[in-house]
Amino acid sequence: GKVLGGRYEILEKIGGGGMALVYKAKCRLLNRYVAVKILRSEFTGDEEFIKKFKRESQAAASLSHPNIVSIYDVGMEDDIYYIVMEYIKGQTLKELIKSKGALGIEYATNISLQIASALEHAHTNHIVHRDIKSHNIMIREDGTVKVTDFGIARAVSSSTITNTGNIIGSVHYFSPEQARGGYTDEKSDIYSLGVVMYELVTGRIPFEGETPISVALKHIQEEPERPRSINSKIPKSLEDIIMKAMEKDVSQRYNSVSEIIDDLKQSLIMPNGDFVKKNKVLDENTKVI
Numbered sequence: 001g002k003v004l005g006g007r008y009e010i011l012e013k014i015g016g017g018g019m020a021l022v023y024k025a026k027c028r029l030l031n032r033y034v035a036v037k038i039l040r041s042e043f044t045g046d047e048e049f050i051k052k053f054k055r056e057s058q059a060a061a062s063l064s065h066p067n068i069v070s071i072y073d074v075g076m077e078d079d080i081y082y083i084v085m086e087y088i089k090g091q092t093l094k095e096l097i098k099s100k101g102a103l104g105i106e107y108a109t110n111i112s113l114q115i116a117s118a119l120e121h122a123h124t125n126h127i128v129h130r131d132i133k134s135h136n137i138m139i140r141e142d143g144t145v146k147v148t149d150f151g152i153a154r155a156v157s158s159s160t161i162t163n164t165g166n167i168i169g170s171v172h173y174f175s176p177e178q179a180r181g182g183y184t185d186e187k188s189d190i191y192s193l194g195v196v197m198y199e200l201v202t203g204r205i206p207f208e209g210e211t212p213i214s215v216a217l218k219h220i221q222e223e224p225e226r227p228r229s230i231n232s233k234i235p236k237s238l239e240d241i242i243m244k245a246m247e248k249d250v251s252q253r254y255n256s257v258s259e260i261i262d263d264l265k266q267s268l269i270m271p272n273g274d275f276v277k278k279n280k281v282l283d284e285n286t287k288v289i
């Protein structure tokens with residue numbers, strides 16, 4: 001296959017979203033697999049976009065955390081812009097939920113804690129993800145959660161709507177302020193994390209609709225169906241955490257991911273004070289972190 005940067009041999013395509021295609025590749029120099037994300041050609045002519053792509057690739061590469069996909073390299077060659085990252089052997093959270101439905105409470109809490117830990121690290125470093133969704137969360141075979149597309153989503157533009165009128169990101173995870181096309185910050189990631197947690201414990205996303213606009217409007221106006229009315233196994237404490245993360249009013253929403261982590265850990269404590277399932281295998285090979 002094609003070789004980029006004189007070392008990345010492109011193997012099969014593993015996926016593709018709105019702005020890029022992702023390939024499995026082999027680094028010839030280090031003799032290891034990597035994932036190469038290649039920017040779609042529609043975007044390579046946009047100078048402003050490329051500037052942001054570079055800046056945000058650097059931001060993503062500055063993050064080093066066990067729950068964040070590592071960025072190894074970026075390059076530009078023959079009008080191809082690409083980013084080289086850690087190859088994750090596993091599946092996306094979207095695929096996992098599609099095949100298994102709602103996850104068990106401890107397993108869902110464990111995954112939520114790992115995502116929150118990734119976000120806490122990013123926010124501490126003043127990086128906002130802005131495209132947190134279950135497709136951007138990978139579950140490695142050993143149960144480790146890896147959040148992808150850090151900072152890359154941000155390269156798109158400060159608005160969620162491109163000059164061609166396309167909406168970037170998945171509207172199903174948009175915070176109300178993102179749905180309005182307005183200013184987004186850490187609080188937007190918190191809302192999107194709330195949507196992912198909702199999906200983890202109910203097996204479905206809170207809002208669906210015929211068009212992106214109709215979904216966006218629901219995020220702005222409509223109250224989601226309570227998680228406990230969909231799945232009665234969900235503890236009240238966990239539902240409260242999800243609903244506070246998904247608060248439409250930013251002043252009512254969690255202020256920081258660290259607070260979500262504290263509450264999630266608290267929700268795992270049993271009445272006798274023991275920490276639930278500590279070191280106990282939860283689901284296949286997944287242990288509580």
Ligand code: ATP
Nearest residue numbers: 014015016017018019020022035086087088135148
């Ligand atoms: P969007 O571009 O709208 O964010 P998306 O998140 O589905 O959509 P990509 O981020 O381009 O699209 O990723 C496409 C797919 O490639 C993912 O769903 C995942 O299956 C796979 N993938 C992405 N990054 C990696 C990686 N580091 N290792 C292995 N597979 C990956």
Ligand code: MG
Nearest residue numbers: 017135136149
């Ligand atoms: Mg993605």
Ligand code: MG
Nearest residue numbers: 017131149153
């Ligand atoms: Mg993406």
